[in-house]
Amino acid sequence: MNFLIEENRNLAPYCSMKAGGNAKYLVQPKSVSELCEAVAYFRSRDEKYIVVGNCSNLLFPDSGYDGAVIITCGIRGISYENGVITAHCGDSLSSLARVACENSRAGLEFCYGIPGTVGGGVYMNAGAYGGELSQYFIRGSFIDKNGEIVVIENNDMDFGYRHSRLNYEELILLSAEFSSVEGDRDAVRARMEELMAKRKASQPLEYPSCGSAFKRPAGHYAGALIEQCGLKGTSVGGAQVSVKHAGFVINTGNATATDVTELLSLVSDTVFNETGVRLEPEIRIIK
Ligand SMILES: Cc1cc2nc3c(=O)[nH]c(=O)nc-3n(C[C@H](O)[C@H](O)[C@H](O)COP(=O)(O)OP(=O)(O)OC[C@H]3O[C@@H](n4cnc5c(N)ncnc54)[C@H](O)[C@@H]3O)c2cc1C
Known part of the structure; x- marks a missing residue:
């Protein structure tokens, strides 16, 4: 077993609401293979589990979670090639915007400042200021309910407003590819800063x-x-x-x-x- 299982850990420090009780088990895999291993481990033991990102849209009850909470924030690795950004589930949405900007690509500026991960963002079809992830998501690699790794294309994701197929089907995002359009680096950076300033002023x-x-x-x-x-x-x-x-x-x-x-x-x-x-x-x- 390549991952550590912590027992009876308080979830509040991990959650952006800073509330909630204890997890029976807490696991923080550092790679896709550790995540796959952890999911297989808890499934084989019929243990309840939930895969989460930065817990910026989650509230666990005060009574806690009677199973394993698997936090993916350590599973990172983001790259750019030919207009396509490939990110792991634990990469932050802000880093998606930053990498697009560094490569003079536009479109993903709206992600800047949303405090979630790519996994949580795809689950929620996160969006802001007129953009949402479904507009740029090309395809993703997932663990399905049988433990198989499957690739799902945008058209089959059932994206809607703050909605995706992940809301009702057991699918765990491992990594995803996002499109972008050619842009001017300074203009993209200025737009990101403008949106961040709007957040700070209004939120x-x-x-x-x-x-x-x-x-x-x-x-x-x-x-x-x-x-x-x-x-x-x-x-x-x-x-x-x-x-x-x-x-x-x-x-x-x-x-x-x-x-x-x-x-x-x-x-x-x-x-x-x-x-x-x-x-x-x-x-x-x-x-
Ligand atoms: C200050 C603030 C501002 C925000 N602004 C915005 C905004 O502008 N727009 C917006 O859309 N949201 C916003 N949010 C909400 C939140 O950041 C987003 O919903 C974000 O996408 C959640 O990502 P997360 O990684 O924190 O997901 P979590 O909260 O950890 O999880 C959310 C859901 O996704 C599931 N999930 C997480 N990772 C995976 C995975 N790898 N595979 C399958 N399922 C997974 C979880 O099980 C859970 O059901 C904001 C939150 C805060 C605190």
């Missing part, structure tokens, strides 16, 4: 959070509906609807996962009662 980055707490409902903006209902600043325990950006739920210091989920329900119910629009969490709430 409460000084507090732990999972980014946008709710998906954008058709025809509306979640933050605008929440603000319209007077919910900015509303708290449950240490969880609060950000005053800076009503679409964010932040941890003001000592929030539990239960505080966060109760606040999400309170906000969703209040917005529904007052506007008739039901907000669905974008945060993946693990049971």
Whole structure:
């Protein structure tokens, strides 16, 4: 066995919300082969497991996770050739943008500042400022439910708004190829810096959070509906609807996962009662 299994580890430090309980097992593979080995190991023992990236869109319950949490952030290796960027599941979305920029390629600037990995980004079809990963994803290499390695092309990924086939089918992304278009390096860098400045100006980055707490409902903006209902600043325990950006739920210091989920329900119910629009969490709430 080439990977270390830690037992009974607190997950909060690994999660961008800085909340949640303990994992029965925690594994941090450093390569695709270690990841494959770890998945096969827990499958063969009928042990529950979840493969995660930077945990920037995840909330584990305070009662913890009764299985193995496999963190992929150490599985990195990003390269560029002939307009195509190939990344491993643990590469950051920001590094995807940086490598595109270094090679004078445009399109992926929107990834800059999204604090997730390529694996979490493909799962979520992460996007911002008019771009989303599905526009650039060419194909990916995955472990399927039988433990086989399969290659899946963009057309077969069932991409939608913050949605992909990974949401409902057991598929673990190992690596992926992304397209890009020819660009001017300075202009690409300027666009990345412009988008980062927008994030800093509009988002409460000084507090732990999972980014946008709710998906954008058709025809509306979640933050605008929440603000319209007077919910900015509303708290449950240490969880609060950000005053800076009503679409964010932040941890003001000592929030539990239960505080966060109760606040999400309170906000969703209040917005529904007052506007008739039901907000669905974008945060993946693990049971
Ligand atoms: C301050 C802040 C700003 C944010 N801004 C944005 C934004 O602009 N746009 C946006 O879309 N999101 C944004 N997010 C949310 C988050 O960063 C994205 O959803 C990101 O794609 C999650 O990546 P991750 O690696 O952290 O995934 P995780 O949170 O670790 O996991 C998310 C899901 O992906 C699955 N997963 C992870 N890796 C793999 C893999 N290798 N194979 C299969 N499944 C996998 C997990 O099981 C889980 O279900 C923001 C979050 C924060 C905290």
